[in-house]
Amino acid sequence: xxxxxxxxxxxxxxxxxxxxxxxxxxxxxxxxxxxxxxxxxxxxxxxxxxxxxxxxxxxxxxxxxxxxxxxxxxxxxxxxxxxxxxxxxxxxxxxxxxxxxxxxxxxxxxxxxxxxxxxxxxxxxxxxxxxxxxxxxxxxxxxxxxxxxxxxxxxxxxxxxxxxxxxxxxxxxxxxxxxxxxxxxxxxxxxxxxxxxxxxxxxxxxxxxxxxxxxxxxxxxxxxxxxxxxxxxxxxxxxxxxxxxxxxxxxxxxxxxxxxxxxxxxxxxxxxxxxxxxxxxxxxxx
Amino acid sequence: xxxxxxxxxxxxxxxxxxxxxxxxxxxxxxxxxxxxxxxxxxxxxxxxxxxxxxxxxxxxxxxxxxxxxxxxxxxxxxxxxxxxxxxxxxxxxxxxxxxxxxxxxxxxxxxxxxxxxxxxxxxxxxxxxxxxxxxxxxxxxxxxxxxxxxxxxxxxxxxxxxxxxxxxxxxxxxxxxxxxxxxxxxxxxxxxxxxxxxxxxxxxxxxxxxxxxxxxxxxxxxxxxxxxxxx
Numbered sequence: 001x002x003x004x005x006x007x008x009x010x011x012x013x014x015x016x017x018x019x020x021x022x023x024x025x026x027x028x029x030x031x032x033x034x035x036x037x038x039x040x041x042x043x044x045x046x047x048x049x050x051x052x053x054x055x056x057x058x059x060x061x062x063x064x065x066x067x068x069x070x071x072x073x074x075x076x077x078x079x080x081x082x083x084x085x086x087x088x089x090x091x092x093x094x095x096x097x098x099x100x101x102x103x104x105x106x107x108x109x110x111x112x113x114x115x116x117x118x119x120x121x122x123x124x125x126x127x128x129x130x131x132x133x134x135x136x137x138x139x140x141x142x143x144x145x146x147x148x149x150x151x152x153x154x155x156x157x158x159x160x161x162x163x164x165x166x167x168x169x170x171x172x173x174x175x176x177x178x179x180x181x182x183x184x185x186x187x188x189x190x191x192x193x194x195x196x197x198x199x200x201x202x203x204x205x206x207x208x209x210x211x212x213x214x215x216x217x218x219x220x221x222x223x224x225x226x227x228x229x230x231x232x233x234x235x236x237x238x239x240x241x242x243x244x245x246x247x248x249x250x251x252x253x254x255x256x257x258x259x260x261x262x263x264x265x266x267x268x269x270x271x272x273x274x275x276x277x278x279x280x281x282x283x284x285x286x
Numbered sequence: 287x288x289x290x291x292x293x294x295x296x297x298x299x300x301x302x303x304x305x306x307x308x309x310x311x312x313x314x315x316x317x318x319x320x321x322x323x324x325x326x327x328x329x330x331x332x333x334x335x336x337x338x339x340x341x342x343x344x345x346x347x348x349x350x351x352x353x354x355x356x357x358x359x360x361x362x363x364x365x366x367x368x369x370x371x372x373x374x375x376x377x378x379x380x381x382x383x384x385x386x387x388x389x390x391x392x393x394x395x396x397x398x399x400x401x402x403x404x405x406x407x408x409x410x411x412x413x414x415x416x417x418x419x420x421x422x423x424x425x426x427x428x429x430x431x432x433x434x435x436x437x438x439x440x441x442x443x444x445x446x447x448x449x450x451x452x453x454x455x456x457x458x459x460x461x462x463x464x465x466x467x468x469x470x471x472x473x474x475x476x477x478x479x480x481x482x483x484x485x486x487x488x489x490x491x492x493x494x495x496x497x498x499x500x501x502x503x504x505x506x507x508x509x510x511x512x513x514x515x516x517x
Contacts, residue, residue, distance in 0.1 A: 049435075106424075106450065106492045112413035113446045113458020114430045124494070214490045217498035 011146040011162045018151065019072050026069030034062035071150040077141040077158035084139040087280055090172045091127070091134075091142035091155040092192040093182035093208070098145060098152055100124040126208055126244055127154030129259045130180065133267035134206075137274050138177040143169060166191065173199050178274045182208040183225045193229045202232060202248040203277060206257075206270055211244055212237035247273065296382040298394035299409050299416075300368050304361060306411040311357040318353060322346030360412070371416040374453070385416060399447065399459060399469040401476055406449075408459050415457045417449060419477045423503045424450040424492065426484040427466045428458075448484075450492070452500050479507035 041054045081088060105119035131154050134140040143165055144157030151157045160168045169192065173179060179200050183193050196205065207226065210218035216237035223234045234246060234254050243256035247270045257266050325342030359365045372378035372385075388403030397410045406417040426448050432441045445466050447459040461469060474482060481488060481503060491499050 100494070102490065103493050104489070106448075106456070106489050108450055108454045108456035110456045110458055111415065112410075113448075113460060114432075114444070116430065210494070214487055215494055216487065217491050217502060218495040221495070221498060 014146050014148075015076075015159055016144070016148050016151045016157070017072060018074065018076065023069040023072030026065050026072065030062040030065035030069065033065070034058040067153070068150065070153055074151040074153060075156050076151075077139075077144070077156040080139045080141060080156040081158075086138040087175050087177035088172055089134040089138045089140045089155075089178045089180065090169070090176045091140065091180045091182075092169070092173075092189070092196065093142070093180075094184045094186050094189045095145045096186075097125055097182055097184075125152075125154065126259055127152070130206070130208075130245075130267060131155065133271055134178070134180065137271055141172065170195060170199075175280060176200070176204070177280060178204045178206060178270075180206045180208060183222050183229075185221065185225065190225070190229070193225060197230045201277070201280075202230075202252050203250060203273055204280065205230075205248060206267075207232075207246045207248075207254075208244065209234070209246060211242055212240040213242040249273075294382075294386045295389035295392060295394055295407075296368070296372075296385050299407060299414060300366070302394065302396055302409045303366075303368055303412065303414045306409075306413075307357060307360045310412050311353055314353050315350065318346050318349040321349065367412070367414050368416070371414055374455075375416075375418055375421075381416075397461065398465065399461065399472070401472055406473075408457070410460060413459075415449075415459065417451060417457065420507075421451040421453070422449055422477060422480055423452050423500055424448075424481045424488070425470060425473055426482060427461075427470060428484070429463075454496075479503055479510050 037058050038055060041051060041058075045051055045054070100123070101121045102124045103119040103121050105116075107119070131140060134155070140155045141158055142155035144151060144159040146159065146162070158168065158172075173195055179196055181193065181196055183189060209222050212219040219237045219240070223236065226232050226234055232248060232252055232254065234240070235256075241256055242258055244259040245257040246254040247257060248254055255269070257270070259266050322343055325339045325346060327339075328342065329336055329339035360367060363369065369378050372381040375381045385405050385407065388405045389400070389407070392400070392402060394400070394407075394409070398408070400407045404419045406415075406419060406422070408415045428446050428448055429443050430446060431443045432439065434440050445461055445463045447457075447461050447466065447469055449457040449459065451457075470482060473480065481499075
């Protein structure tokens, strides 16, 4: 998380815009709006190239509207925890990961040369890939970034003030069935890593890491944090197979996991391991 | 402008860039006048309304204002592209003197990557680049395919050298294909600590772990400096 631990930040809990009605209306209306706009284009434009361009833009616009609708319908974390009484799965990550994009070209301020168009970009977060598997274990929740206007898709967001977040996350991690951790070197994430080291059985931990074959330096940075703070040993990037995450067995041995497409059952083994462990000790005591 | 003596290396570069600016301004100015004349001729023809002709004349006037301002800006001492390049390393006069000292006795050659001491220079048309070797972190050659609608080739592929520096400036230097390898080899000999070549891994690392990328280059630089025999 960004750094609510610093004294200069004292943001109150905020709530993003949510409306099931408006969200559903957007999702339903988006395709019809796109089709209507395309028919209008068809009436006025004869050049097929502009029609193709218009169609592409309209499909993109409709997709954006549907995504906005889905985000407006996203369930609030507190409501989810009320509704689903199983021990939660808590997602801990730096807030910056929510917005991080990947690009197919290196970024920089270009001087001279041929302009080859904009680099295509996509969101780097792996949250959507793990969401359904985590929801099968328990309600998948994460702290929401204060001030965001729409809740992201993925884990249900819990919006808490800067003064409350450590207490809230601490309480959730204590009773969590599993914890998904994306370690980074920011102060707040380091606090979360320390918390996980103190409270979480490594068998309940899913560690999201940069793929060592695509980001070896990022992987090494995370490997050092994990080794020093969690006392878990990951293989070095040169010997590690391509992977996006690690789970740990009873001997604290790391098992690499490559998150594939929507249908790839990459997390089945982790789900099974967590189920076999049963309810977390703190939750049973509670 | 830079405190360099007349005919010095930096002055030769400036001369070349100014010449490119003037040629470019002339070319665009000529095309702009053609647009205006075309607009006037459309105004006089029957059939098409005056709107298109007026729009073309207005566009030509706006274009001419832009061309004049762009040219004056590039030729002015304050916003000259060469001064902008020198400013990145401190006082332009001091940096120009350092570049001149490194290239003492050498003639400037356009469209070629020139290296002397720790300075790397290039100029072609309106483009000019001056880089200190220590500022660079990554270099690779790229081949650009020129295709209409991304399908139909309309001119042969061209080659460019991409030079990334630690402040995220990327100099793309059009260079003849036959010179590409030689330029990269020259760079590899002068600055072996740089990262050379392109891959998805390097792209991802540059974009996502930029500070680590630069730190790794610096570590390699320090290692090479440490391994060099002293004296």
